[in-house]
Amino acid sequence: MEKNKTIRIKDIAKLSGVSVGTVDRVIHKRGKVSDVARKKVEKILKEIDYTPNLLAKTLGSNKTNRIAVLVPHPDEDPYWKLSLDSLEASKKEWQPYQMQIETHFFKLNDEESFKRVAYNVLENKPDAIISAPIFLNVALDFFKEIQRLGIPYVHFNTMINGISPLAFIGQDLYQSGQLAGSLIDLCTKSNSGTVAILHISEKVQHSVHFIEKERGFRDYFNKKQSSKMEVISIIIEGDDMKSFESKLVDAIKSNDIKGLFIPTSSGAKLTANIISKYKLPNICIVGYDLLKENIELLKSGQINFLINQNPNRQVNRGIYHLANHLLFKKETPKLELFPLEVITKHNLDSYIKSNIH
Amino acid sequence: MEKNKTIRIKDIAKLSGVSVGTVDRVIHKRGKVSDVARKKVEKILKEIDYTPNLLAKTLGSNKTNRIAVLVPHPDEDPYWKLSLDSLEASKKEWQPYQMQIETHFFKLNDEESFKRVAYNVLENKPDAIISAPIFLNVALDFFKEIQRLGIPYVHFNTMINGISPLAFIGQDLYQSGQLAGSLIDLCTKSNSGTVAILHISEKVQHSVHFIEKERGFRDYFNKKQSSKMEVISIIIEGDDMKSFESKLVDAIKSNDIKGLFIPTSSGAKLTANIISKYKLPNICIVGYDLLKENIELLKSGQINFLINQNPNRQVNRGIYHLANHLLFKKETPKLELFPLEVITKHNLDSYIKSNIH
DNA sequence: TCTAAAAATGTTTGCGCACACACTATATTT
DNA sequence: AAATATAGTGTGTGCGCAAACATTTTTAGA
Structure with a gap:
């Protein structure tokens, strides 16, 4: 006793x-x-x-661990900027454990840049790596090299096949698409008409991401017997905004469009602008993530729902797992799927104010 | 360099x-x-x-800290059971830091039991306390005594005035009520009729909790100009189910009720049962929390939305703050408001599978 | 059988800090 | 002037572990 x-x-x-x-x-x-x-x-x-005693363990081994964060440059894309928003908090959190976190940025649309930065990371010999695997082909070689070197690594945002990281952190994209369908269904009062999924300036590399979302979205309406909703895709490649404008306006005017699903976080703003510019009728819009612009659009009612992918929490969670792995040899879940958070005008505030990572 | x-x-x-x-x-x-x-x-x-170096600091001082968790007995109420669901994980998480977590249960509807257990906690001289402040009057004395003794403490679930804990962890209940209103508004296709808030077997002690939710709920409809929705309250005290049944059935039949807001997590099941028993028309129902029964009702479509209060994460988060305070002298936020998570049939799975605390 | 190498085990140090303890110099009392 | 108190300072030990180091035992080779 x-x-x-x-x-x-x-x-x-x-x-x-x-x-x-x-x-x-x-x-x-x-x-x-x-x-x-x-x-x-x-x-x-x-x-x-x-x-x-983990304190004594860490203190006794007296080693400074370094975790490399490999992500697209935040200045190029608001989504990736979001992912780093609470990185400072992570750094502070792990500092007392002699855990250094180093960020490495590559250009979002530049394979060469990725290669360069990625191999730079390797030369630095970090103790662990967390990264968003863009550029499937190049990335594959890189991650195989990491695996060969025995460096633990974690992926977030997009899952890719052929490599097995310590953990993948992200969301079920198919379910995400289904959820988007159900949300549009919810705010559309009628049972017929057309809903569209917009593919705006999507790079090939991301395609897996969007294909899954589209599949879920379409399946939602396909599987619903009572619904006679038609689902179409509107695609714009490159940066040809003019053609996008006309395509979208045409589609809306000629198709009795009731709802729009915009699977890229930065696409909602473009769409909402066009709708407002052409004074088109109110359409239910579902977008992604708490970008500053999206928050405004949600507040003003120009878009109806956001699905939160929580990219910053994905990164923090990845670091958490890696740190625990390095310090305490803790096992990480192979797959950590984040909840699909539905944000409306009325719970938006509670998400913004919440500081939980 | x-x-x-x-x-x-x-x-x-x-x-x-x-x-x-x-x-x-x-x-x-x-x-x-x-x-x-x-x-x-x-x-x-x-x-x-x-x-x-915080590791050395803690190791050097060589102290075992004890955190007391003071909550209603989980066997009496599924909500409080939920709050302890991931407590084991918390215990494991902090064990390596010589941080012991001791739970003390009191009877939910028994002031004397609270008193007894509370002072028992004090005799134990824990290094910190996290508790759900039920029984305002008795609790106040207790917390003042804690304050006098200089024991750091954290509150969750319900905020009370007159004492200032290290942190309060919970949700904005007014906003929660507003959100509930907006959700009912969303799935109700018409602009007129009646919506009701159900107060089922609520104990006086909880009243602050429900008053805030009701205020938010009513305000949502009051402030919406386009809406001519009437808001009523249906109250049942004690355990008089029969009277509740007739009250509810009457109200629904005579009032053209379009939506029901059930602010207690365990109330949704009772309501759904009655509706199904009397084969009442489909009504939009908004409830609380991922109780096993509520999950089933959501899946089967008998209720439409759940707002997640995440009681287990509230407890874990409180322990997290206290542990950081004790070990590392970290400051805690005075107020940590959780996001108001909207759960539908279509993102339910992602919440159940997610193991983020 | 002797010896060098390899295997197995024991001992010591240091991580950075808290804290008890020992010591010195000065002031105060008797 | 000696004894004693007191302010100020320095030293040493322990926290529990990792890892380098030291020592003993066993095995293999000639």
């Missing part, structure tokens, strides 16, 4: 009749240990519930 | 020409130090950016 004392390696050593060095070797599977000694120690370990 | 070495007390001592003991005394304002020595040390401290 009284002896609620914490069990130390020293205690285990005494109990099993060996020295602390041997216990250390058994616990960490390092160095040479005879079968006899190993069994003595393992017996004791099985009997008692030894949890190492 | 090269000397990115961490600065230790030892370094400060050398720089200011005194011993580590004196530096320690200056930093912690303890013991006797001559003005000359103090100034020498303070000069150096001002010049450099000293951040103590």
Whole structure:
């Protein structure tokens, strides 16, 4: 009863009749240990519930760990800027544990830039890497190299096949599309008409991302018997805004469009602008993420729903897993899917004010 | 450039020409130090950016901290059960830091039980307390006593006035009510009729909680010009289910009720059962929290929305703050408001599968 | 059988800090 | 003037662990 004392390696050593060095070797599977000694120690370990003092562990090993964050340059894209919004908090959080977090940016639409930065990261020999895998082809080689080097790594935002990171952090994109369908269905009072998914300036590299969302979106309406809603896609490539404008306006005018699904976070603003410019009738719009512009559009009622992908929390969570892996050898979940957060005009504030990462 | 070495007390001592003991005394304002020595040390401290190693700090002081969790008994109410669902994870998380978490349960509707358990907690002399402040009158004395003793404490779920905990963790209940209004508005296709807020077996002690929600709910419809929706309250006290049944059925049949707002998490099931029993027309229902029953009702379409209060994350977050306060002297936010999470049939899965606390 | 190498085990140090303790110099009392 | 108190300062130990180091034991080779 009284002896609620914490069990130390020293205690285990005494109990099993060996020295602390041997216990250390058994616990960490390092160095040479005879079968006899190993069994003595393992017996004791099985009997008692030894949890190492993590403070002492980290302090004793006296190592500064470095985690590399490899992401598109935040100045080029508001979505990626969002992902780094609370990175400072992460840095502060892990600083007391001698955990350094280093960011490396590559250009979103420049494969060469990715290559350069990625191999620069490798030369730096970080202890762990978290990255958003854009550029499938190039990235694959890179991640295979990481794997060869035995550096633990985590992916977020987009899942890719062919490599197995410690963890993937993101959302179920198919479900996300379905949710978008259901939300449009909800604010559209009628049961017939057309809904459209807009693909605006999407780069090939992202395609997996959007294909999944579209599949979910279409399936929602396909599977709903009572609905006679037609689903169309509107695609604009490159930066040809003029053609997009006319395409969209045409489609809306000729198709009795009831709802628009915009799977890129930065697309909602463009769309809302056009609708307002041409004074088109009110259409239900579902977009993504709490970009500054999107927040305004939601407040003013120009768009109806945002689905929150929480990119900053994805990054923080990835760092959390890596730090725990490095410091405490904790296992990470292979797959961490974030909840699909529905943001409306009426819970927007609570999301903005909430500082939970 | 090269000397990115961490600065230790030892370094400060050398720089200011005194011993580590004196530096320690200056930093912690303890013991006797001559003005000359103090100034020498303070000069150096001002010049450099000293951040103590928190691991060493905690390890060196070698103290086991205990956090007391004071909550209603989970067997009596599914909501409170939910709040403890991930407590084990919290315990495991903090165990390595010599942080013990002890739970103390009181009976939800028994003031005497609260008193007894609360003072039992005090006798135990925990290093910190997190609790859900039910029983305003009794609780007030208790928390004043805690404050007198200088024990840091955190509140969650319900905010009360007159005491100032280290942090309050919960949601903006007024906004929550507004959100509920907007959700009912959303799935109700018409602009007129009646919506009702149901107060089912609510104990007096909770009243603040529900008053705020009702205020938000009513205000939503009051402030909306285009809406001619009438808002009524249906109240049932005690456990008089029969009277509730007739009251509810009457109200629905005679009032053209379009939507129901059920501010208690366990109330949705009762209501849905009655509606199904009397084969009443489809009514939009907004409830609270991911209770097992509510999940089923949402899946089957018997209720339309749940607002997630995330009680388990509230507790975990409170423990997180207290642990950081005790271990690292970190400041906690006075007020941590959780986002108002909207759960529908179509993002439910993503919430259930997500293991983020 | 002797010896060098390898295997197995034990011992010590240091991580950065808190805190108890020891010591010196000066002031105060007897 | 000696004894004692007091302000000020420095030193040493321990927290629990990792890792380098030191020592003993066993094995293999000639």
